[in-house]
Amino acid sequence: MQSTRTSRGPDLSLYEVSRRFGGIQAVDNVSLEIAAGCLVALVGLSGSGKSTLLKMINRLIEPDSGKILIAGDDVTTTDPHIVRRKIGYVFQNIGLFPHMTIGCNIAIGLELAGEDGRVDRVMELLDLVELPQEMASRMPDQLSGGQQQRVGVARALATRPKLMLMDEPFGALDPVTRDSLGTQYKALHEKLGLTTIIVTHDMAEALYLADRILVMEDGQIKADATPAELLSGQAGDEAEALVAIPRAQAKYFHDLGHDPDQNQSEQP
Numbered sequence: 001m002q003s004t005r006t007s008r009g010p011d012l013s014l015y016e017v018s019r020r021f022g023g024i025q026a027v028d029n030v031s032l033e034i035a036a037g038c039l040v041a042l043v044g045l046s047g048s049g050k051s052t053l054l055k056m057i058n059r060l061i062e063p064d065s066g067k068i069l070i071a072g073d074d075v076t077t078t079d080p081h082i083v084r085r086k087i088g089y090v091f092q093n094i095g096l097f098p099h100m101t102i103g104c105n106i107a108i109g110l111e112l113a114g115e116d117g118r119v120d121r122v123m124e125l126l127d128l129v130e131l132p133q134e135m136a137s138r139m140p141d142q143l144s145g146g147q148q149q150r151v152g153v154a155r156a157l158a159t160r161p162k163l164m165l166m167d168e169p170f171g172a173l174d175p176v177t178r179d180s181l182g183t184q185y186k187a188l189h190e191k192l193g194l195t196t197i198i199v200t201h202d203m204a205e206a207l208y209l210a211d212r213i214l215v216m217e218d219g220q221i222k223a224d225a226t227p228a229e230l231l232s233g234q235a236g237d238e239a240e241a242l243v244a245i246p247r248a249q250a251k252y253f254h255d256l257g258h259d260p261d262q263n264q265s266e267q268p
């Protein structure tokens with residue numbers, strides 16, 4: 001797989017990053033290294049700090065303290081617009097502009113960046129996310145939820161970012177569509193040589209998609225393990241509690257051919 005990559009996404013380093021909201025310590029002194037080209041799943045119960053951590057990386061939320069480096073560049077001292085231009089961001093209910101065609105929605109970032117050749121690029125992006133090119137002229141309400149999320153991925157990839165942050169990207173979809181979009185996104189991650197962090201509530205999704213799984217609780221990373229380590233119970237009590245329920249579900253995916261051990265062997 002790796003031989004088809006043109007280049008790899010950036011590496012990422014977080015040093016003692018914290019953020020408080022009033023009396024709530026949403027993120028508590030998190031330090032973390034993510035290797036270039038890694039697909040990392042960030043899991044944990046609701047309110048554990050996953051979205052806050054993700055949004056500090058693209059500066060939608062400012063940390064109270066700590067440092068975040070993307071490929072060695074300190075995002076906390078870089079203009080937020082410049083930081084965001086290099087990062088693709090996909091979130092649940094992607095928020096397409098309802099009065100604009102799909103093509104215009106995908107091209108927004110390209111237009112802001114003043115890029116030429118936008119029509120060709122939109123067609124290329126529709127191919128990439130496996131949507132028919134004729135959809136460029138449709139309006140968002142003429143697409144299914146799954147198709148809209150694909151448009152969201154295309155829009156996030158338009159300016160060729162190498163780092164993708166995805167916050168419950170397929171959370172609102174039915175399980176079958178969700179599984180298929182997740183698998184297709186993993187293939188895109190490999191093909192484009194991206195670094196990806198994906199927040200998910202679905203442990204089974206994390207187990208079959210990710211190279212590495214981070215478990216958050218009370219604003220801290222309580223476990224950091226490969227899918228195989230999590231499945232074999234080597235990642236500690238917090239992880240074990242989260243894994244116990246979907247373990248049977250993951251074994252089912254495993255039997256269908258999504259082998260978490262293969263993820264581990266591809267880890268950079």
Ligand SMILES: Nc1ncnc2c1ncn2[C@@H]1O[C@H](COP(=O)(O)OP(=O)(O)OP(=O)(O)O)[C@@H](O)[C@H]1O
Pocket residue numbers: 021022024025026044045046047048049050051052053
């Ligand atoms: N803008 C805000 N103002 C006040 N409190 C906030 C704000 N954003 C987040 N919080 C609080 O910080 C904590 C962490 O929230 P965060 O959204 O990061 O958790 P999460 O793990 O992503 O949750 P979920 O899985 O439900 O999306 C929560 O207690 C939340 O209520």
